[in-house]
Amino acid sequence: MAQSNTVNRRWLLASRPHGAPVLDNFKYETVPIPEPADGELLLRTIYLSLDPYMRGRMNAAESYAAPLQIGDVIVGGTVSVVVKSNHPNYAVGDTVVGYLGWQDYAISNGKFMEKLKGPILNHQSLALGALGMPGLTAYFGLIDIGNPKPGETVVVSAATGAVGSLVGQIAKIKGCYVVGIAGGPEKCRYAVETLGFDKCIDHKDDNMAQLLKEACPKGIDVYFENVGGKVFNAVLDLVNTGARIPICGLISVYNATSYPVGPDRISAYNGKILSKRMRVQGFISTMDYGHRYKEFADAMGQWVFEGKITYREDVTDGLENAPQTLIGLLEGKNFGKVIIKVADK
Amino acid sequence: MAQSNTVNRRWLLASRPHGAPVLDNFKYETVPIPEPADGELLLRTIYLSLDPYMRGRMNAAESYAAPLQIGDVIVGGTVSVVVKSNHPNYAVGDTVVGYLGWQDYAISNGKFMEKLKGPILNHQSLALGALGMPGLTAYFGLIDIGNPKPGETVVVSAATGAVGSLVGQIAKIKGCYVVGIAGGPEKCRYAVETLGFDKCIDHKDDNMAQLLKEACPKGIDVYFENVGGKVFNAVLDLVNTGARIPICGLISVYNATSYPVGPDRISAYNGKILSKRMRVQGFISTMDYGHRYKEFADAMGQWVFEGKITYREDVTDGLENAPQTLIGLLEGKNFGKVIIKVADK
Numbered sequence: 001m002a003q004s005n006t007v008n009r010r011w012l013l014a015s016r017p018h019g020a021p022v023l024d025n026f027k028y029e030t031v032p033i034p035e036p037a038d039g040e041l042l043l044r045t046i047y048l049s050l051d052p053y054m055r056g057r058m059n060a061a062e063s064y065a066a067p068l069q070i071g072d073v074i075v076g077g078t079v080s081v082v083v084k085s086n087h088p089n090y091a092v093g094d095t096v097v098g099y100l101g102w103q104d105y106a107i108s109n110g111k112f113m114e115k116l117k118g119p120i121l122n123h124q125s126l127a128l129g130a131l132g133m134p135g136l137t138a139y140f141g142l143i144d145i146g147n148p149k150p151g152e153t154v155v156v157s158a159a160t161g162a163v164g165s166l167v168g169q170i171a172k173i174k175g176c177y178v179v180g181i182a183g184g185p186e187k188c189r190y191a192v193e194t195l196g197f198d199k200c201i202d203h204k205d206d207n208m209a210q211l212l213k214e215a216c217p218k219g220i221d222v223y224f225e226n227v228g229g230k231v232f233n234a235v236l237d238l239v240n241t242g243a244r245i246p247i248c249g250l251i252s253v254y255n256a257t258s259y260p261v262g263p264d265r266i267s268a269y270n271g272k273i274l275s276k277r278m279r280v281q282g283f284i285s286t287m288d289y290g291h292r293y294k295e296f297a298d299a300m301g302q303w304v305f306e307g308k309i310t311y312r313e314d315v316t317d318g319l320e321n322a323p324q325t326l327i328g329l330l331e332g333k334n335f336g337k338v339i340i341k342v343a344d345k
Numbered sequence: 346m347a348q349s350n351t352v353n354r355r356w357l358l359a360s361r362p363h364g365a366p367v368l369d370n371f372k373y374e375t376v377p378i379p380e381p382a383d384g385e386l387l388l389r390t391i392y393l394s395l396d397p398y399m400r401g402r403m404n405a406a407e408s409y410a411a412p413l414q415i416g417d418v419i420v421g422g423t424v425s426v427v428v429k430s431n432h433p434n435y436a437v438g439d440t441v442v443g444y445l446g447w448q449d450y451a452i453s454n455g456k457f458m459e460k461l462k463g464p465i466l467n468h469q470s471l472a473l474g475a476l477g478m479p480g481l482t483a484y485f486g487l488i489d490i491g492n493p494k495p496g497e498t499v500v501v502s503a504a505t506g507a508v509g510s511l512v513g514q515i516a517k518i519k520g521c522y523v524v525g526i527a528g529g530p531e532k533c534r535y536a537v538e539t540l541g542f543d544k545c546i547d548h549k550d551d552n553m554a555q556l557l558k559e560a561c562p563k564g565i566d567v568y569f570e571n572v573g574g575k576v577f578n579a580v581l582d583l584v585n586t587g588a589r590i591p592i593c594g595l596i597s598v599y600n601a602t603s604y605p606v607g608p609d610r611i612s613a614y615n616g617k618i619l620s621k622r623m624r625v626q627g628f629i630s631t632m633d634y635g636h637r638y639k640e641f642a643d644a645m646g647q648w649v650f651e652g653k654i655t656y657r658e659d660v661t662d663g664l665e666n667a668p669q670t671l672i673g674l675l676e677g678k679n680f681g682k683v684i685i686k687v688a689d690k
Contacts, residue, residue, distance in 0.1 A: 259607070263609065277409065282624075283622050
């Protein structure tokens with residue numbers, strides 16, 4: 001069933017995943033399209049962004065944000081068009097980026113959304129990728145926490161993903177030597193040939209740690225962490241004095257149901273942080289850097305529209321395919337920024 | 346045998362400790378007093394500082410500094426008096442703070458030392474404590490990395506030690522709520538009654554984690570890490586969003602010969618750093634903040650000489666007692682800054 005103008009299709013959290021999500025964790029339903037009250041808007045979804053953080057929201061545990069409750073519409077960034085407006089700042093036909101979740105229609109009071117203007121209107125899904133939350137994440141995680149200097153070695157995991165692909169390209173613009181880590185030879189080739197990274201290591205190679213060492217002859221100054229697990233272990237053996245590790249994500253462990261076997265290396269890790277005088281810092285881009293959005297949008301917008309930064313989208317048609325696509329994203333099956341095209345326009 | 350003016354007593358690394366150091370790891374010898382060449386000084390030791398970092402230097406592994414080699418004089422901060430001078434900037438009788446190790450006499454070219462002037466000459470061992478390296482460590486670790494704000498909760502371990510006692514007092518000056526963690530009721534009482542901490546928890550209490558939780562009803566914003574191990578685990582359960590953890594030392598694990606049993610919680614720790622948007626940063630005060638020494642000395646000197654910061658020294662007489670005293674320090678037997686009084690004056 002495609003998007004209609006009579007019902008609202010939506011996906012709810014049916015049950016919490018144990019390990020990797022399965023289709024039964026998602027519930028599909030159709031409900032009437034809501035009516036906006038005074039001061040409100042009715043929005044129709046065009047694009048839905050799928051991102052790794054969604055897995056965390058499906059757990060019961062509070063993380064940086066409250067967990068989804070069973071029966072809640074699953075959260076997600078969206079590009080939408082205004083269908084009805086009782087709000088003075090928005091007119092029917094305006095295109096906005098917001099956070100309206102896995103559904104065709106939503107009511108908004110106009111907060112936590114931005115009207116799209118200018119050249120991005122010709123490529124609206126950019127507002128969910130390079131010029132949206134993933135871009136903000138890459139930009140400030142690298143520049144503010146990673147603080148890369150020309151000639152330094154920057155390593156980024158999930159290197160062809162929505163965030164990682166931007167991190168590496170920004171690091172190249174900043175004059176760094178950039179090594180990506182990605183899954184499989186096709187992604188690695190793309191990272192070097194299209195994104196312009198100096199090297200890219202396949203984390204599926206049994207010899208990954210040795211290959212990473214050979215690719216980083218001067219050690220690692222900045223590691224932009226997206227994955228955790230064995231990649232992190234390999235990186236930790238190669239960090240230089242004064243290394244910075246922005247922790248953006250840990251996709252390799254989001255589906256884990258138990259900790260890895262011991263020994264417990266927390267003390268060893270803190271000992272390395274001490275002896276190498278490292279800085280390890282977690283961040284949530286919208287919370288830590290949302291107030292600096294314009295600074296990011298100006299810089300990244302220029303790079304994107306001048307062609308200095310390239311991007312790749314992995315677009316799936318149809319809201320009905322969102323659960324399977326998120327399951328695949330968590331397995332690394334995507335190649336580029338994952339977008340669900342909910343409606344043609 | 347006391348200090349003489351005919352021989353140089355000194356302690357060498359005889360063998361590397363496996364676990365806790367034992368007396369056999371240290372070798373005592375007497376050698377002739379060296380003669381300074383042109384541009385050099387001969388220094389006679391008055392005070393020797395003993396500090397936890399010395400344990401790390403006894404290992405074979407390179408840390409932030411090269412390891413001691415077997416047969417090397419053991420390193421250490423010293424207050425010394427100039428006995429002979431072939432250096433234009435120093436005169437016989439000058440008192441200097443330097444890094445001349447576990448011995449009575451040493452040659453210096455005048456680098457990496459400072460002449461003591463002003464009121465500190467009346468309490469020279471302060472140059473090895475509150476107004477020396479431990480003070481520098483406490484000051485910048487807390488202020489630059491911890492960045493405490495009035496009303497925030499600051500927790501510091503090894504709370505009555507050379508560094509921890511200063512950290513807590515500076516945090517009080519900055520308007521924070523301060524909770525110390527120390528070994529035994531006598532140290533805890535001192536932390537509250539004399540140092541002015543709000544609370545102090547005994548890490549030897551089986552109920553330590555629960556007591557810490559009760560002592561930190563608003564969670565923990567800054568944890569100044571000196572110890573590692575079970576104290577760190579208890580703290581990690583209580584950190585607030587945006588918490589900062591300066592990692593200064595890990596004394597509880599310096600003598601460890603194996604990692605704790607699993608599971609391996611590195612991923613869980615990084616997950617916490619991410620979801621709590623924390624900053625964890627290791628530092629070596631002399632390397633990271635040596636260039637800002639004057640800023641520290643001005644502030645701390647004023648606090649100390651105005652009586653706003655108090656300090657406690659644990660002084661042992663006689664260079665011959667240095668090994669046993671370091672062994673005790675690593676077991677937490679000291680109460681205050683550990684100083685070896687090598688000579689009366």
